[in-house]
Amino acid sequence: xxxxxxxxxxxxxxxxxxxxxxxxxxxxxxxxxxxxxxxxxxxxxxxxxxxxxxxxxxxxxxxxxxxxxxxxxxxxxxxxxxxxxxxxxxxxxxxxxxxxxxxxxxxxxxxxxxxxxxxxxxxxxxxxxxxxxxxxxxxxxxxxxxxxxxxxxxxxxxxxxxxxxxxxxxxxxxxxxxxxxxxxxxxxxxxxxxxxxxxxxxxxxxxxxxxxxxxxxxxxxxxxxxxxxxxxxxxxxxxxxxxxxxxxxxxxxxxxxxxxxxxxxxxxxxxxxxxxxxxxxxxxxxxxxxxxxxxxxxxxxxxxxxxxxxxxxxxxxxxxxxxxxx
Amino acid sequence: xxxxxxxxxxxxxxxxxxxxxxxxxxxxxxxxxxxxxxxxxxxxxxxxxxxxxxxxxxxxxxxxxxxxxxxxxxxxxxxxxxxxxxxxxxxxxxxxxxxxxxxxxxxxxxxxxxxxxxxxxxxxxxxxxxxxxxxxxxxxxxxxxxxxxxxxxxxxxxxxxxxxxxxxxxxxxxxxxxxxxxxxxxxxxxxxxxxxxxxxxxxxxxxxxxxxxxxxxxxxxxxxxxxxxxxxxxxxxxxxxxxxxxxxxxxxxxxxxx
Numbered sequence: 001x002x003x004x005x006x007x008x009x010x011x012x013x014x015x016x017x018x019x020x021x022x023x024x025x026x027x028x029x030x031x032x033x034x035x036x037x038x039x040x041x042x043x044x045x046x047x048x049x050x051x052x053x054x055x056x057x058x059x060x061x062x063x064x065x066x067x068x069x070x071x072x073x074x075x076x077x078x079x080x081x082x083x084x085x086x087x088x089x090x091x092x093x094x095x096x097x098x099x100x101x102x103x104x105x106x107x108x109x110x111x112x113x114x115x116x117x118x119x120x121x122x123x124x125x126x127x128x129x130x131x132x133x134x135x136x137x138x139x140x141x142x143x144x145x146x147x148x149x150x151x152x153x154x155x156x157x158x159x160x161x162x163x164x165x166x167x168x169x170x171x172x173x174x175x176x177x178x179x180x181x182x183x184x185x186x187x188x189x190x191x192x193x194x195x196x197x198x199x200x201x202x203x204x205x206x207x208x209x210x211x212x213x214x215x216x217x218x219x220x221x222x223x224x225x226x227x228x229x230x231x232x233x234x235x236x237x238x239x240x241x242x243x244x245x246x247x248x249x250x251x252x253x254x255x256x257x258x259x260x261x262x263x264x265x266x267x268x269x270x271x272x273x274x275x276x277x278x279x280x281x282x283x284x285x286x287x288x289x290x291x292x293x294x295x296x297x298x299x300x301x302x303x304x305x306x307x308x309x310x311x312x313x314x315x316x317x318x319x320x321x322x323x324x325x326x
Numbered sequence: 327x328x329x330x331x332x333x334x335x336x337x338x339x340x341x342x343x344x345x346x347x348x349x350x351x352x353x354x355x356x357x358x359x360x361x362x363x364x365x366x367x368x369x370x371x372x373x374x375x376x377x378x379x380x381x382x383x384x385x386x387x388x389x390x391x392x393x394x395x396x397x398x399x400x401x402x403x404x405x406x407x408x409x410x411x412x413x414x415x416x417x418x419x420x421x422x423x424x425x426x427x428x429x430x431x432x433x434x435x436x437x438x439x440x441x442x443x444x445x446x447x448x449x450x451x452x453x454x455x456x457x458x459x460x461x462x463x464x465x466x467x468x469x470x471x472x473x474x475x476x477x478x479x480x481x482x483x484x485x486x487x488x489x490x491x492x493x494x495x496x497x498x499x500x501x502x503x504x505x506x507x508x509x510x511x512x513x514x515x516x517x518x519x520x521x522x523x524x525x526x527x528x529x530x531x532x533x534x535x536x537x538x539x540x541x542x543x544x545x546x547x548x549x550x551x552x553x554x555x556x557x558x559x560x561x562x563x564x565x566x567x568x569x570x571x572x573x574x575x576x577x578x579x580x581x582x583x584x
Contacts, residue, residue: 106455115546299558306566314571
């Protein structure tokens with residue numbers, strides 16, 4: 001019988017705050033009632049992050065404050081997460097389902113020889129163990145998985161679990177972390193922020209995406225305008241990324257991002273299997289397409305057969321009108 | 327600079343995927359291709375080789391027929407290949423795979439290991455960092471640019487807001503994203519030549535693998551159950567008669583989405 005108990009959330013710092021997926025993970029961990037919920041915060045400046053973890057109900061917060069942690073590197077972040085694992089002795093370690101979170105989860109689970117559950121969208125306690133839900137092949141198959149090790153490690157898909165505040169005054173524990181020299185070999189030269197204020201695709205609750213039906217790169221600006229009116233993130237089909245209309249960062253689908261927003265508006269996107277793979281777990285899908293036979297109409301909740309170049313500008317006006325009236 | 331490129335054979339996205347209901351393992355007998363992301367990894371390795379010399383070695387773990395995917399890497403220009411294949415490895419999860427790959431890489435001369443950012447079938451994206459951890463070298467993931475200067479690399483790691491540039495000495499493990507380059511198509515000469523390139527097959531014993539750490543038995547995760555969700559159904563579909571935008575706005579309002 002293992003002595004491990006509780007859940008440790010490895011926090012993802014983002015623009016001086018905790019990433020939403022971290023807050024969602026804390027909330028979900030709390031709701032399981034599987035022992036204490038700890039959070040480890042690794043950053044150059046931790047105070048506001050510690051406060052946020054308390055606001056969302058962490059019982060204990062482990063802190064690794066170091067200039068080495070100002071910018072993400074897999075090595076030092078894995079070292080700090082491991083120090084927290086040692087101190088907290090949890091049964092489950094939750095990391096963010098992001099590029100950084102995956103690197104840390106991979107490093108921690110390799111060091112612990114622990115089972116690694118990736119991209120989970122559900123988590124419950126069954127017979128004293130954790131069972132995680134994982135959609136695969138673009139959500140066409142859903143499997144329930146468990147780890148046969150304790151502790152287990154998992155990465156949590158953003159935007160799936162609710163986040164609810166439950167203010168607590170957590171115990172704060174400072175970690176002394178000795179960084180592995182090889183992990184510090186990568187030196188940070190520059191942090192370049194070209195798209196400040198952009199809404200993150202993976203964390204967005206609303207996404208407006210455009211495809212070839214927008215006609216040209218210039219017309220794609222309409223997608224950005226509609227997105228900005230809705231406070232939404234911008235997405236794109238592979239076809240127009242390959243055409244060079246927009247950067248690959250916007251691509252949704254098999255060789256792009258996988259998203260699960262509350263609302264996904266697809267304008268001029270046919271809905272090929274590769275695109276559907278990245279967005280069909282969206283809660284609500286609205287489609288605009290000239291072709292009445294477009295595949296996207298087979299799984300859209302609300303579809304309009306018509307020209308996106310006419311309907312999108314009209315929709316921008318319609319949203320503005322409604323905002324002005326409210 | 328010698329570069330090991332880790333490649334995987336994946337089920338073609340267009341193929342209908344079938345799972346074995348007993349094990350919930352993917353039926354890999356259907357059409358298979360080189361993982362699309364790995365084409366970027368192979369191309370990046372070839373570009374570095376062309377500019378700085380050295381050799382490119384493709385390293386693959388998979389069933390015997392994964393040789394087709396490896397042949398494509400060779401046809402693109404890789405110099406040689408190692409295929410890790412053994413019935414004992416079937417059903418390995420991401421961590422078990424990373425263990426086997428790391429052991430295979432210990433038998434290869436490399437300064438850099440390059441991966442595609444993830445596979446399009448498993449989609450875990452955790453194997454590169456797990457391999458780096460096991461090899462004890464720095465990991466730089468999701469790269470949009472790689473420059474080599476002597477035994478140092480300068481890379482751009484993609485972020486939502488732009489990128490972070492890092493400088494790192496070799497050896498290191500990298501993973502690259504779509505858009506870092508334009509993968510070449512194998513030429514006819516390349517395809518013919520690939521058949522004559524050295525391709526070594528290694529089993530678990532040859533690598534000295536602890537078989538208790540691989541395969542479905544050795545993996546620390548297991549599938550408890552699986553299901554095919556109800557496919558999404560088509561909802562309302564209307565023809566735009568000039569009020570399409572208004573109807574969308576009304577629908578969004580009715581769903582409390584605006």
